[in-house]
Amino acid sequence: MKRPQMESRYKTYDYIIAGTGAAGLSLLCHILSSDNLKDKSILLIDRDLKDKNDRTWCFWDTGESPFESCLKHTWKKLYFHSPDCSRLLDIKPYAYKMLDSLSFYKYCFNLIKDKTNISFIQDDIQHIDQEEGLVAGLKDSYQATYIFNSILFKNTAKLPGKHYLVQHFKGIFIQTKFPVFNAEEATLMDFRIPQHNDCRFVYVLPVNQTEALIEYTGFSKEALSQEYYDQELRSYIQDYLNISSYTITHEEFGIIPMTDAPFDKGSKKLVNIGTAGGATKASTGYTFSFIQKQCAKIADNLSNGRHPLFQSSKQLDKYRFYDSIFLRVLSEKRIPAVSVFNAMFSKLPAKVILSFLDEESSLFDDIRLMYTLDKAVFLSAALRNFF
Numbered sequence: 001m002k003r004p005q006m007e008s009r010y011k012t013y014d015y016i017i018a019g020t021g022a023a024g025l026s027l028l029c030h031i032l033s034s035d036n037l038k039d040k041s042i043l044l045i046d047r048d049l050k051d052k053n054d055r056t057w058c059f060w061d062t063g064e065s066p067f068e069s070c071l072k073h074t075w076k077k078l079y080f081h082s083p084d085c086s087r088l089l090d091i092k093p094y095a096y097k098m099l100d101s102l103s104f105y106k107y108c109f110n111l112i113k114d115k116t117n118i119s120f121i122q123d124d125i126q127h128i129d130q131e132e133g134l135v136a137g138l139k140d141s142y143q144a145t146y147i148f149n150s151i152l153f154k155n156t157a158k159l160p161g162k163h164y165l166v167q168h169f170k171g172i173f174i175q176t177k178f179p180v181f182n183a184e185e186a187t188l189m190d191f192r193i194p195q196h197n198d199c200r201f202v203y204v205l206p207v208n209q210t211e212a213l214i215e216y217t218g219f220s221k222e223a224l225s226q227e228y229y230d231q232e233l234r235s236y237i238q239d240y241l242n243i244s245s246y247t248i249t250h251e252e253f254g255i256i257p258m259t260d261a262p263f264d265k266g267s268k269k270l271v272n273i274g275t276a277g278g279a280t281k282a283s284t285g286y287t288f289s290f291i292q293k294q295c296a297k298i299a300d301n302l303s304n305g306r307h308p309l310f311q312s313s314k315q316l317d318k319y320r321f322y323d324s325i326f327l328r329v330l331s332e333k334r335i336p337a338v339s340v341f342n343a344m345f346s347k348l349p350a351k352v353i354l355s356f357l358d359e360e361s362s363l364f365d366d367i368r369l370m371y372t373l374d375k376a377v378f379l380s381a382a383l384r385n386f387f
């Protein structure tokens, strides 16, 4: 006999997507591409209208991403520079892609403009009750079978034995009067800049002959002051790109967590996604392509009637172990970070490095990569992590 159900006081949906940034909207796209899920009732909630270009995502992949039509640029050749080596890497079969967030937001919201089963509410979420499947906003409360949350609510206390670094960066799009860039070739990492006993490098991503994104990036315990990034960007553009006259057309700043501390993935009714759900790769800060894998997996589980967090078998996650060792080496500064990247990029094909960083490498390639590293430093870090 079916038990009578208590009627909810709140409007109830199949799914609530709390936070419509990279992860929320990526999950929406994966849900919409499934015949079993596309008619579910879905509520999207964000405190912003997502009508600004608030970040630029870069990532590499081998195929067509679902957002191919919104890409700003794609490169097949990437430079690596350090004081000891400069290499132009052919990254086949990968392509390095740039997506501006506003094109992505517009594309995703356009997909649902005629859909009556999907709605968006602008509200500031205060709390999520995972037992009840209830989202409490400032305007109202909302209920669903599953809540997919990408809001980082609080800084939880740091765990002993775990490493906490951040990837911090300031990027500027510059426009020059005359053609100075080669838009076929980007710089993934330029370590020739002063390292200050830290890990610092610059990206140069030209989108045409007169426009490029230049980004000053560090992996460390804390971010730097805005004046510091500005000064370093000015010096780099003058000294390494030999450009003295340009206009800044867009700026962005970010701090991305790099930690081996576990993220709460959720439980019965709550599923954390994106950075909040641990999609940021601890050793690089890259997140966008991991969000795509995370969302594809969730949509596949839902489509097959399983819990969104279902995993067919418990696998030993070698990449979490590698990331943790790398974070220890970076945190303890026993060797200059530049020497680690220099060893990899000077000795290995780009494909091996990119597949490793993308967590798609074979054990054989893992061993090739490890062979390039300072064995005493990495082995002792691995042993200390293990025990």
Ligand SMILES: Cc1cc2nc3c(=O)[nH]c(=O)nc-3n(C[C@H](O)[C@H](O)[C@H](O)COP(=O)(O)OP(=O)(O)OC[C@H]3O[C@@H](n4cnc5c(N)ncnc54)[C@H](O)[C@@H]3O)c2cc1C
Pocket (backbone or CB within 6 Å): 018, 019, 020, 021, 022, 023, 024, 045, 046, 047, 048, 054, 055, 056, 057, 058, 059, 123, 124, 125, 126, 150, 151, 152, 252, 253, 254, 255, 256, 273, 274, 275, 276, 285, 286, 287, 288, 289
């Ligand atoms: C400037 C910048 C550049 C980056 N570039 C790259 C890159 O090139 N490659 C890469 O792989 N990764 C990059 N990242 C890291 C990562 O990909 C992004 O941070 C990505 O946006 C994370 O997706 P997310 O959905 O987890 O978070 P977000 O995209 O930040 O989405 C969270 C959403 O929650 C909303 N929200 C927050 N609090 C509330 C609240 N209380 N109530 C309602 N809504 C709320 C926000 O408005 C936002 O829309 C970058 C990060 C930044 C900040």
